[in-house]
Amino acid sequence: MKTFQQTFVRTFSALVLVACLGFMPSILHAQIGTVITVAGNVLDEVTRNPTTVNVVFSDEAGNRVVSSRSNSKDGSYLVTGLKPGKKYKVRIEQPEFFQAEYEIQLPNTSKYTEISRDFLVKPLVKGTxxxxxxxxxxxxxxxxxxxxxxxxxxxxxxxxxxxxxxxxxxxxxxxxxxxxxxxxxxxxxxxxxxxxxxxxxxxxxxxxxxxxxxxxxxxxxxxxxxxxxxxxxxxxxxxxxxx
Structure with missing residues (x-):
């Protein structure tokens, strides 16, 4: 009886291990294929009016990944194709405004996610x-x-x-x-x-x-x-x- 129980336990444990190993690639595959979208609005810090700038996302190595140009009507921008669990540097570029840098840490998720992030930019005009x-x-x-x-x-x-x-x-x-x-x-x-x-x-x-x-x-x-x-x-x- 004892031998039977030991055999059963070993067999059950092996089945659980096989199931887990089979499930893990699915999780990894889901994360690899998952993308995150970041969207928001860019406003002039002084006037609070929407403005047009280049919003550039780079990886931790400094390589440019994706960029978007904000809409002049409402200041909206959108970038997608970002990877979950990664940290990105965001650079705001436009001659009429101070350059600005921010960091965004994305959540580690296996589901498509949209994140909202707004930015205020300082006008680079003499006398401002x-x-x-x-x-x-x-x-x-x-x-x-x-x-x-x-x-x-x-x-x-x-x-x-x-x-x-x-x-x-x-x-x-x-x-x-x-x-x-x-x-x-x-x-x-x-x-x-x-x-x-x-x-x-x-x-x-x-x-x-x-x-x-x-x-x-x-x-x-x-x-x-x-x-x-x-x-x-x-x-x-x-x-x-x-x-």
Whole structure:
């Protein structure tokens, strides 16, 4: 009886192994034949208008894989034929905009998948003012706030990727109380930002600073009292001066 049980177990195990080995090629074949599509929209970061750029996908070795040109009407683009489980570098190319690079890690799947990814591009036009989306400072302070790196990281990469672009940092004060104090505060804020970019490898010669004595007329302090815990902080702009 014991011999029969042992024989049965060995036979059953062998059948399971054969079944698994037979099933694995099917899985591998499915993954090899599977493609992933990435689609989305490209918008001007300043105006939020749709724009036309080349969206280029390259593999980890830097080889160009596929590209698409976004539609001028809605900024839409679509690329397909990408492999699951792979990491791709996406490069945005267009003379009127800063070059930009991103990475996309695709899911490891055996089914056809569509992924949505939108991009904001910065206009490369002399005099263009690109606002910091969130202030990197606290009210009445010139030292970069905690977490400022996350706010500035995108523009830092932009300066590194576009080494021929020079900018002017424009900081505005939080109120109109004292013009002399405001000039010093905004100069110190601009210097703090320049130092941050220099530490990231951006030459300080590419960056100038402009102080301000009065609040930003485009984004002034609110007339009504702000909600509890919220305080107005003067605007920060990165202005293209040369490219």
């Amino acid at each position: 003012r690109i606002p910091a989306r969130v202030s990197p400072f606290e009210a009445k302070k010139s030292k970069l706030r905690v977490g400022a790196g996350e706010i500035l990281d995108d523009f830092k990469r932009t300066l590194v990727i576009n080494p021929n672009v020079n900018i002017e940092i424009q900081c505005y004060p939080d109120n109109d109380a004292d013009r002399a104090d405001n000039a010093k505060l905004t100069q110190d804020r601009g210097n703090a930002l320049r130092e941050y970019f220099e530490k990231a490898g951006v030459s300080g010669k590419r960056i100038s600073v402009k102080a301000a004595e009065n609040v930003d007329s485009i984004n002034p302090p609110p007339i009504r009292k702000a909600a509890k815990g919220k305080r107005y902080v003067g605007s920060t702009y990165f202005v293209v001066t040369k490219f």
